[in-house]
Amino acid sequence: MCNIVLSYSKNYLEPDLVDYMLDILPTKGRDNYSALIVDDDFNVRLIHNKDYDTFKTLVDLYMPTKLLLLHSRAIPETETNTYNGPNIYTNNRFYVAHHGIIPNAEQINKNIKIDSQALLDIYETIDYENINKWFMQSVKKYPRSSVEIVYDVENDKLVIANTFMPLYYTIIDDMYIYVAYKPDDRFCSMQPYSVKVIDLKEILVYK
Amino acid sequence: MTNVTNQKAIVLFSSGLDSVVNVSILQHIYKIEPILLFIDYGQKALEAELQSTKRFASANGLKLITHKISDRILGSKLTDGNSDIDVDVSDGREAPVDLVPYRNLQFALIGAQYARKLNINIVSFAFNISEMGAYPDNTDRFLENLNEMFLATTYYPYEQPIFFISPTIRFTKTELVKIGAYLGADFKNSTSCYYPVNNLACGVCNSCRFRIEAFKRAKVKDQIDYAIEIDFDSQPVSYEDVKMLLDVALQDKQKLEQKLEKFGLTLGASHV
Numbered sequence: 446m447c448n449i450v451l452s453y454s455k456n457y458l459e460p461d462l463v464d465y466m467l468d469i470l471p472t473k474g475r476d477n478y479s480a481l482i483v484d485d486d487f488n489v490r491l492i493h494n495k496d497y498d499t500f501k502t503l504v505d506l507y508m509p510t511k512l513l514l515l516h517s518r519a520i521p522e523t524e525t526n527t528y529n530g531p532n533i534y535t536n537n538r539f540y541v542a543h544h545g546i547i548p549n550a551e552q553i554n555k556n557i558k559i560d561s562q563a564l565l566d567i568y569e570t571i572d573y574e575n576i577n578k579w580f581m582q583s584v585k586k587y588p589r590s591s592v593e594i595v596y597d598v599e600n601d602k603l604v605i606a607n608t609f610m611p612l613y614y615t616i617i618d619d620m621y622i623y624v625a626y627k628p629d630d631r632f633c634s635m636q637p638y639s640v641k642v643i644d645l646k647e648i649l650v651y652k
Numbered sequence: 653m654t655n656v657t658n659q660k661a662i663v664l665f666s667s668g669l670d671s672v673v674n675v676s677i678l679q680h681i682y683k684i685e686p687i688l689l690f691i692d693y694g695q696k697a698l699e700a701e702l703q704s705t706k707r708f709a710s711a712n713g714l715k716l717i718t719h720k721i722s723d724r725i726l727g728s729k730l731t732d733g734n735s736d737i738d739v740d741v742s743d744g745r746e747a748p749v750d751l752v753p754y755r756n757l758q759f760a761l762i763g764a765q766y767a768r769k770l771n772i773n774i775v776s777f778a779f780n781i782s783e784m785g786a787y788p789d790n791t792d793r794f795l796e797n798l799n800e801m802f803l804a805t806t807y808y809p810y811e812q813p814i815f816f817i818s819p820t821i822r823f824t825k826t827e828l829v830k831i832g833a834y835l836g837a838d839f840k841n842s843t844s845c846y847y848p849v850n851n852l853a854c855g856v857c858n859s860c861r862f863r864i865e866a867f868k869r870a871k872v873k874d875q876i877d878y879a880i881e882i883d884f885d886s887q888p889v890s891y892e893d894v895k896m897l898l899d900v901a902l903q904d905k906q907k908l909e910q911k912l913e914k915f916g917l918t919l920g921a922s923h924v
Contacts, residue, residue, distance in 0.1 A: 472900055473781060473822050519824045521782035522865040546785035590785040610785065611793030626792060626822070629907075634793065 447532065447544040447625065448473035449612075450515040451594055453603070453648055454620040457509035462620055466515055467501050473626040474517035479532035480504050481540050481596060483512040483649070489540065489598065491533060511649045512603075514594055516542045534561035538599055539568050544625045545591030545610045553587060563587070568595055573602065573642060580606055580640040592625050606640035659920055660685045661774035661817075662717075662767045664759050667704035669863055670820050672842045673832035674778035675712070677819040680835045681901050682908075683920040684774070685714075689763055692720040693755065697846050704843040711841050719762055756789035760798055764814050773917065774908075777818040782825045782862070792821055813915055817908055822900050825866035831897050833872045833889040840875040849879040856880065 450466045452458055470478065478500040480492040490507055494500040504515075516532035533542045543561045547553070550563035557563050567587055572579040592612045595604040605612070605623060613632035614623045621643075624632060635641075661678055665671045665688040678686045690705045692698055702718070709716035756777065763775040779790040788794065798816045806813050820828055832839060844863040845853035853860050855878040864882055867874040873886035909919045 471896065472903065475827075475896065476824075519781045521785075522825045522862040522869070523782065544785075590788070609788040609791065609793065611791055611796070627796065634796065637793070 447519060447542075448515075448517045449542050449544050449592055449594055449623070449625040451513070451542075451605070451623040452620055453512040453643070453645070455511065455648060456619065457511055458513055458620060459618070460508065462617065462622070463504070463508055463513065466513065466622070467504065469624060469626070469628045470515050470517045471497055472628070474519035476520045477518040477532055479516045479518075479542075481512075481514040481516075481533050481542070482507045482510050483596070483645075484510060485649075487598075487601065487645075487649070489596070491535065491540070493532065512645070514540075514542055514596070516544075532561075534559065534565065536565045538597065539565055540596040540598070541565055541568070542594040543591055544593075545589060545608070547587060547589040547591065549587065560589075564591075564593060564595070568597075568604070571597070571604070573600070576604075576640055576642055581638065584608055584638065594623070601645045603643040603645055604640065605635075605643065607635055607637065609637050611635075660687055660770070660772045661776045662687055662689050662763045662770070662772055663776045664689050664691065664763055664778070665705055665708075665716075666690070666778075667701050667708055667842050668778070668844045668859075669825060669832075669839070669842060669866065670778035670780050670828060672708065672837045672839060673828040673835075674776060674818075674820045675714070676832055676835040676837040677901055678776060681898070682819065682905050686776070687766075687770070687772070688714055688716045689766055690716060690718045691759055691762060692718065693752070693758070694721070695752075697843075697848070700843050700845065700848045700851075704841060708838060708841040712838055717766060719766075721758065721762075754789065756787075756794065757798075760816060763816075764802065767814050768812075771812075773812050773814050773912075775814060775816050777816065777821075779818040779821040780823055780825055780828060781821070782866075784821075792818075795821070808915065815908065815911060817904070819901060819904060822904065823897060825862060826869040827897050829866045829870035829872050830889050830894050831901070833870065834891070834894045834898075842876065852877050852879040854879050855882060 448470055450470050452462060452466060477495050478497060482490045492503045494503060518532045533540055541561045541564045543564055547560040547563050550557055550560045553563040553566050567583050589608060590610050591608050592610050593606045612623055612625055612635045613627045614635055615632045661684050663675060663686040675686045678684055688709055767773060767775050784790050795816055795818055802814050844859045846857040846859050847854045853876055867884055871885050871887045873884040912919055
C-alpha cells in the first residue's frame with residue numbers, strides 16, 4: 446500500500462510545487478520512497494531510498510523537471526517475506542508505480558517478488574486504440590485493487606488508471622497533479638475503474 | 653437547531669488491534685470521548701469479540717452500545733455457517749476470504765443513527781493501510797464518498813451533519829502498534845483471533861498472524877495470551893519513534909476541524 450504523487454506540465458514544475466509533492470508523499474506509506482524524473486531529452490532517472498530526508502535531497506538534485514512521479518511504500522503485515530523492493534518498477538519499456546494489491550500476481554508471473562512486476566506483464570498487451578476496453582478486460586482477467594501510473598518509454602505515453610482504490614487530481618497553474626491520498630479540497634476524485642492516457646509529446650516539449 | 657456535542661464520537665468497535673488504537677488516538681490526539689458501538693452481524697468470532705469489547709469498555713470506563721443486525725450478512729466466510737475461515741499460512745496474496753460485502757456501509761448507517769439519536773456528529777471507523785487494498789469499503793475513497801453522500805442527504809440546519817472519520821487509516825498495523833504502545837493503548841483487553849482456544853488467541857489464523865507480525869515488526873510485546881509460544885522482541889517506544897506518525901494523525905485532526913468549522917462546530921468543545 447502506497448502513496449503516489451504525480452505532476453507534469455509544459456513548463457518546469459515550480460519549486461514550491463515540488464516541495465508540496467514531497468511534503469504530502471509520506472502521508473501514506475513511510476517504509477520506502479522512490480521517484481521517477483524525466484528530463485527535457487526524455488531521459489529517465491529513478492531514485493530509491495528508505496530515508497525520507499535523504500530521498501528529498503536526492504530528488505532536489507535533479508530539479509527542475511516537467512515530469513515528476515513520486516511513490517512511497519507501506520509494507521503490509523501480509524507481506525511476510527518482508528521484501529523491501531523498489532517502489533517504482535521497470536522493465537525498461539514501462540515504469541510502473543502501483544498502489545494496491547494484485548491477489549493472483551504469481552499466476553501472471555511465478556518469478557515475481559512484488560506486485561508491480563506483474564503489472565509490467567499486464568501492460569505488455571496494452572491497446573491504446575481501445576484503452577478503456579483493454580483496461581477493463583485486464584482487470585477482469587487479473588482482478589486488482591490499484592492505482593496504476595505507467596510511463597511507456599517507447600510511446601512517450603503516461604497511463605493513469607484506478608480500480609476501487611482512490612486517485613485524486615487537480616490543476617494548479619497549468620501543472621497537473623495526481624495524488625493517491627486527498628490532501629485538500631482542491632482535488633477531485635477520478636472515477637473508479639477508469640483509465641486515461643496522456644500523450645507526453647503534446648505535454649512535454651523536446652529540446 | 654438540535655443540540656450537538658463534538659466532545660464525543662460514536663466509535664465502531666470490534667476489540668481488534670485497530671479498534672483499540674483508534675480509541676487511544678481519539679482520546680489523546682482528538683481529545684474526544686469515544687462511545688463504543690459493537691455490532692453483532694453474525695460474525696463467527698462474535699462471542700470472543702463481544703466479551704473482549706465488554707472487558708475493554710469496563711476497564712477503560714467507556715460507554716458501550718451493542719447492536720444486533722437481525723439478518724446475518726451473507727456471502728462471507730466470516731458469517732456463513734458452512735465454511736471455515738482460512739487458517740492456512742499463505743503469503744497473503746490470495747483474494748480476501750473474509751470480505752463481508754457492504755459491511756461498513758451498513759455499519760455507517762447504524763453508527764449515524766446512534767450519533768443522531770445521541771446528538772453526536774462524529775462516527776469513527778478503524779481502517780488501516782495494510783488492509784485497504786483487500787476491502788473496498790476500507791478505503792479513503794469510501795470515507796470521502798460516505799461523507800459526501802451523508803452531507804448531500806442532510807437538510808442543514810434543520811439536521812446536523814454527521815462526519816465519518818478514521819484516525820487510523822493512514823497507518824499500517826505495525827505503525828498502529830507503535831502509536832498504541834506510545835499512547836498506552838489497552839492491548840491487554842483486545843482480541844483479533846478468529847478461533848480462540850480456551851479463551852486464548854490461536855496464534856495461527858490469518859488475523860493472529862498479521863497481529864503477531866505487526867507487534868514483532870514494531871518490537872513491542874503483545875499483551876494478550878496465545879495458545880502457542882511466541883517470542884516478542886520488546887523495546888520501549890520513544891517520542892522520536894512515533895513523531896512522524898503523530899504528525900500525520902494531527903494533520904487528519906486538523907482536516908476534520910476545518911470541516912467542522914464550516915458548520916460552526918469546534919472539535920472537543922461543547923456545542924449547545
